[in-house]
Amino acid sequence: MHVPDGFIDAPVSIAAGVAAAGAVAVSLRGARRELDERTAPLAGLVAAFIFAVQMLNFPVAAGTSGHLLGGALAAILVGPYTGVLCVSVVLLMQGILFADGGLTALGVNITVMGVVTVVIAYAIFRGLVKVLPAGRASITTAAFAGALLSVPGAAAAFTAIYAVGGTTDIPVAKVFTAMVGVHVLIGIGEAVITAATVGAVLAVRPDLVHGARGLGTPLKLRVDGVLVDAPAAAPAPVAAAARSTKPVWVTGLVTALVLAGVVSFYASASPDGLEKVAADKGIDAHVEEHASANxxxxxxxxxxxxxxxxxxxxxxxxxxxxxVVVGTGVFWVVRRRRAEDLTATSTSVPTA
Structure with a gap:
């Protein structure tokens, strides 16, 4: 759903850029509360993994493909604020280096693919986690539902932006119907990828999944034929926070490299949902050559x-x-700012 230059006029593109910049600024502050010494390097890995999986277009209908947007996955794994930053880093790299998504449309893309998907997915995820029975199955189910609905939500958000600043005169109702219709199908793929990835991390390191913090199934004992909660165990000598994240980081990076370097060759060559709708409905009449085309x-x-x-x-x-280098650098700086803030708070002397 990478919007190219020329779909949206200059005033609305600028407004979307301002909104995206504001969302990124808020996310930079919010991410300080989400990132710690374990999750800061993993956030860079999540961004790289999203980049890799976005190269794997999958067929969804005749002549149409889809790819991961990644907002739901990032928000659940590393937190909603950090999730916005992860997707923003991916979109920035794609726009500058790979001519994927217009540079003047960067604000539109961050708003639609980063902010909207994260807000919708994480709100649905948290709502379902509260009502479903505590357990890993509920986490993956909630992740599936959040990811599924975030994609047509992003399609609706693009349509709203097009209604205000579209450079063609195609009826908005037609654009909305086509965009949401095809992106419901793409949302199924998004949901499967998101749930599978979250489930895989939960299976090996549930402590690294932001959306699963506090998750714990109490041990049950059978006493006189009745199941009762076991007494709380004494704290382990080594806290979960002290466990090394290096195996997860290495495994994730190797997986991302294999997906992008090998598996991507077999991705669908059909246009994605936005490209297909744009071609069919004519909203690409004023598309411009990408500034990074060379x-x-x-x-x-x-x-x-x-x-x-x-x-x-x-x-x-x-x-x-x-x-992974840019993302890790960004999140390391954010993490360092959090450490500085905590140090300043702990060493400050109250005044009378």
Missing amino acids: SPVADYSVKGVGDARLSGGLAGVIGVGVT
């Missing part, structure tokens, strides 16, 4: 490499590498 890795292929498989794979590996 980038060495534009369109996810390395210029000068003749073999398509190798060219696409190298571009994917480069993208994952750059995204």
Whole structure:
């Protein structure tokens, strides 16, 4: 759903950019509360993983494909504020390096794919977690539902922006029906990927899933044929927070590299939901050439490499590498600011 330059007029694009900048600023402050010494490096990994999986377009209908948006996955794994930043980093790298998503439309893309998906997905996720029985199955179920509904929600948000600032005169009702219709199908793929990924992390390190914090199933004992809660165990000598995240980080990075460098070659070549609707309805009449069209890795292929498989794979590996470095750097700075704030608070002397 990467909006290119030319779909939305300049005034609305600027307004969306201001809104996106505000959302990122709020998220930078909010992420200080979400990130700690374990989750800061993992947030960069989540951004790289989203980048990799977005390269895996899957077929959803005749001549149409879809790909992960990632807002739901990021919000549940590392928190909603950090999730907005993860998707924003991905979109920035895609726009600058790979000519994917217009640079003048960056604010639109961050608003639609980053902010809207995170808000919808996480609100639904938290609501369901509160009413479902406590347990890992409830976490994955809530993740599935949040991700499923976040995608048509983002499609509706794009339609609203198009209604205000679209550069063509296509009836909004037609755009809304087409966008939401195809993105409901894409949402199913988003939900499956999100639930599977969250479930996989829950299986090995539930303490690293932001949305599962506080999750615990009390141990039951059978006493005289009746199940009762077991007495609380004494604190473990080594807290969960002290466990190394290196195995998870390495596994996640290798997975992202394989997906982007190898599996992406087999992704669907059909246009994604927005591209298909734009072509069918004519809202791409004023699309503009991307400012980064001459980038060495534009369109996810390395210029000068003749073999398509190798060219696409190298571009994917480069993208994952750059995204994990930039993302980790951003989240390390945010984490450091939190540490500085805590230090300043602990050492401040109250005045009379």
